[in-house]
Amino acid sequence: MNHTMEIVSAFSIFAVLILLASPISNLTKIPLVVVEMILGALCAHFFTFFNQSEEVKVVSEVGFLFLMFLCGLEVDIKSFTKLRKSFMLRALAYFCTLYSITCIVVLSAGLSYIYIAAFPVMSLGMIVALIKDYGKNQPWLDLALKIGIIGELVSIAVLVIIDGSTRHGMNTELGHKLIVLVVFLILVIIAFKLTKIIFWWKPSIKLLFLPRDDTNSQDLRFAVMLLFIFVLLMLFLDIKAVLGAFIAGTILSTFFKYKAKLPEKLHDFGFGFFVPFFFVYVGSTLDLTAVFTNIEILFHASYLILGMLALRIISASIVFSQYFKNVKYTLLFALSDSMPLTFLIATATLGKGLGELNDTIYASFILGAILEGIIFSILIKIIYTFWKPIKPKK
Template identity: 75%
Template sequence: MHSPIETLSAFSIFALLILFASPISSLTRIPIVVVEMILGALSAHFFTFIKDIEEVSIVAEVGFLFLMFLCGLEVDIKSFLKLGNSFLLRALGYFCTLYALTCIVVFSFGISYIYIAAFPVMSLGMIVALIKDYGKEQPWLDLALKIGILGELVSIGALVIIDGASRHGVGSQLGQKLLILVLFLVFVICGFRVAKVLFWWMPKLRFLFLPRDDSNSQDLRFVFFLLFSFVLLMMILDIKAVLGAFLAGCILSTFFKHKQALPEQLNHFGFGFLVPFFFIHVGSTLDLNALFKDTQILLHASYLILGMLTLRLVSASIVFGSYFKSAKSTLLFALSDSMPLTFLIATATLGKGIGELNDTLYASFLLGAILEGIIFSIIIKLVYVLWTPKKDK
């Protein structure tokens, strides 16, 4: 049991690190998420007591759920329905190829089945950061964004399945949990359709929850009600809470577009404290003493990074080679798709929680997430600037 002074000291340290992360990122040109994780590792090395404070872990968990909510906020279900069958079939082909190759690698080398989720895992965080630097009009980056959004959904599904398999085994109980998940998703889809008709029939209904003229912060009150309601529902159904947070964000972005300033407000709120708090906490779980003493951590991190990039590069060449018609664009797409910081960390957390990852492998996952953000960002810059495709004569 820690004293109130220690608890407040831990939160003060985290707040100080959050404050300095942004200027350090600007000076070093290292992604801010990576900076936050490094600062977290350094803080835990010098202030060891922050690792064991339960209140810090709770706030970090809320930060992770809010991050997944913000990821869902990037998804507009209506816009995805307009992408057409051609794109959706090609995307399905990409995911099938990626997961099939992953299964071949995992079973051939006899490694933990957590890698079935880890190698293909996707996240929007770094893709959104790349869009700020290169612009969404880049074909490889536009495709990476669309695939990344679908990939997050697939990744969440994979994590749910692996979590269920670890707790219930491959049998009737797992089948029951998957059936509950499928029925819930069907219920959500039906709910989307009903809501679409309801809001079309009674358009003023949406303003009851999120009024245009809002002097009482009703929008934020509704947001947190929506978020925690879906998280609670997932916990009752014994499904990963992250899915509830993601779906809550999808609902808000799809049906409440009239609050155009709300996503920006939520991003400021989330990335101002809760999200960086989560990443600093993740960094604090990394043991620097073990990192410098155990060469296996760096070795496994290298295998993870190389495996993720190779599998994506092969899959992209097979499925999107004719779409890009350029090895440069294919490589840039594979690189931009290979930096799933948040979801790779989530996979590592799950793997350690279910006993599939020991301390060495867990540290290698965190190190791999950090190195991917740094190395692949630099390679993308070099390829984008220096590689000039030869023009046909």
């Protein structure tokens, strides 16, 4: 099979799997994302060329960035800045509790310091997928989204610190990377405020980019342009590209609210191909042969999954038990917060590149990331559907 035929065959298989995932999900009642990952793992087991080409990896990376772009689209900076001080203090307490307990566990168990980043790591990818299934009005999911936004930024900062400290040591090079990240975030905040003033002063400027009467799909063109411009900027500054995709999404959701149908069009565009392509690819990176022949991989994946969930349940119970006043919602929040699929894989990749994780532990991280998406999504479905809290008698 020549190279062109191999690539076309791989993309054809991806397209078929993406098409089949939805009816299989409807028949089995298994979450769609989970089905996509399972299909990817099974297909890669039988077709070795399935996920090997650079073209497939590039498209999956675009799918990941588009997913993070959609995450940003769920964020309204204006309403986020209006959150009460009490909530922000609770959020701060949650992260302090989560990272403090993590440090105690990692140091006590003598684990690699990469686990300090891995156990509390957060990503919005699976949370957005849950919002698509359950709606944004669920209190536990709304909190997971707000905490996830902050948590993703914290996770990026932690990964930058670990990467820099290992590669360059605690020297000026690490300080330079951190300064670049902080300065960029400050400039983004200033740019948001200036843009708000400019659009208030001259509202017609918005219409130059996104006219109200759009017959040429200008809104989609502008959105895609915004995505890749910010991703390119992140790559130029040597910052995680995911941050650029996320910021591009927040810009659209904050300043172009009058394009009410644009988020729906972008969701259809993303979840129609690029996002499921990414999830199928993630599933395909799991080596089923290694999983079933090396019990150590399953063992390490199990304690990684249980550790991440236990840390979140403990932290959420300490900080948010009074916020929810409901054990069901606290558990649902902890579960939805425990599926950092993409960032856990990114952490594993970083750990392996730094020599902190061997092949077995790396494989267990990948397996753990996928199993979290599968097991926790199913648990959320079961708890949400069948757990009926006992109402107090009047």
